[in-house]
Amino acid sequence: MNTELVTRPRALERKVQGRAVMEGAGVKINRALTQSLQQRLNPFLMLDAFKSDDPQDYLAGFPAHPHRGFETVTYMIAGKMRHKDSAGHEGLLENGGVQWMSAASGIIHSEMPEQENGRMEGFQLWLNLPAKEKMSAPWYQDFKTIPSVVTSAGVAVHVIAGQSHDTKGLVEKEATQALYLDLHLPAGSEFTQAIPAGHNTFIYVYRGDVEVEGSTVNSEQLAIFANEKSSDGIRIQSPAASRVLLFSGLPLDEPIVQYGPFVMNSQEEISQAVADFRAGKLGQLQS
Template identity: 65%
Template sequence: MTTTTLIRPDTVSRPREVERLVAGMATSDGAGVKLTRVLTQPLQRRLDPFLMLDAFGTDNPDDYIGGFPDHPHRGFETVTYMIAGRMRHRDNAGHEGLLQNGGVQWMTAGRGIVHSELPEQEEGRMEGFQLWLNLPAKDKMNAPWYRDIQSESIPQFTTPEGVTARVIAGESHGVAGAVQRDATAPLYLDLHFEAGSHFEQALPATHNAFVYVYRGEVGVGADTRVPEQRMAILANAKDSDGVVLHAQQATRALLIAGHPLNEPIAQYGPFVMNSKEEIFQAVQDFQAGKFGA
């Protein structure tokens, strides 16, 4: 684990409040994998540049054993963060990797890729998240890209107040995350709170942001409580400079923020482009075998 002891505290004087809470929608994907779709398609404009967030977690192998067989993507990035379990990635651009406890797989679909994500376990718990991050129009047809980030390669730090932050993307308290992106400037933190602790994170007022609680309960701002398995969309205020989170009990939560692209979004299943014409072309290219290598 890459642990940083010298940190530069973030100070927030005008924290954001909660605009609304979202419960998510129970669904299944792939070959019957049960999950909760927290960030759904109707929220894409509000939470631009993020397109989707799925949370999955179960001790029942019947809920995940089918995995996600070969399927295509074009026009965005997928970020898969595994809390528990083992999942094998393979794609037709020649990439392969094993996602396991605490690790991240960051894949840029770009102009097109076909990949699979299949469990490498027949029992035990499988838990994690998949986030879809949009690409700007100028990058949607870039070559596919893939990176495995093992748990020990994710920078993390612990604040004097008792919060451990894993910095998957962006920067927090002067600690640079494992991945950086210029256009969308994503911040992706996994925060582990001790009981009675609090955490301040600076955020540009222009960024869209949300918190997802997957253990315990977190307070946002002055008086809003966000319970387990709920997403809090943070309000955009022109004079805000960040967010303040606090927990009365041991809690784990994701804090995700990014710079909106403010571009048209056209989605058809696993293809996300800027127009219907580009979607039609994506379907034709996939059917013609033009994705991947």
């Protein structure tokens, strides 16, 4: 039985080129999902891709900084990064691992490289929290391995969140129904995924190029799928070997107000977050 049968695939709405930015203490990043796309791709707030063989691009890392109101999902392809936070959590993120952190009511954390040479490559996704969960207790979990399945077309599907081809991911989110897949597509293969019509959906290509309904999506491009009520999913074709991140989720019907590392539902809540941080109410990073 093909649990991801798609007969009316979504069209491609548009392609977006990432923006080069510097984050942390000077880490070079490709910001694929920027703040201007938050409403369109709600509940996803940001997607950063980092990749370099030059230690000077990543050694400075991300010293202690605060967050409130959303979750971060960090996926490491290559390299080692040490996480520490004000709630007492600590973990080493390594090749193929995932770190899921719910900042919720507030946390201060650092993410620092534990390597002095070699490649560092990975992604950080910001996923919004519903208003009722924004002031809940922070949560953190390290995952060393990701559930995976190989489709009949030979596509290796790594399921970070949600469910695909009868395989459940590391985390399932009730409010946003977030789907996060890492797809490894061999040359000449096709991948389909059933997706509810109301869910916002996009891909980020990080190796090779793929075809989506007659349009080529190049490496380091983000592509947004149209929300069509008559469609039942998406289809990706890969003429040559490629790797693609697929994201889909149920939009939160709530305002999005962001100020730096804080994402809330009103300007008043943002002002309170800033005041709480300045007053030390978000906690102090433990050594």
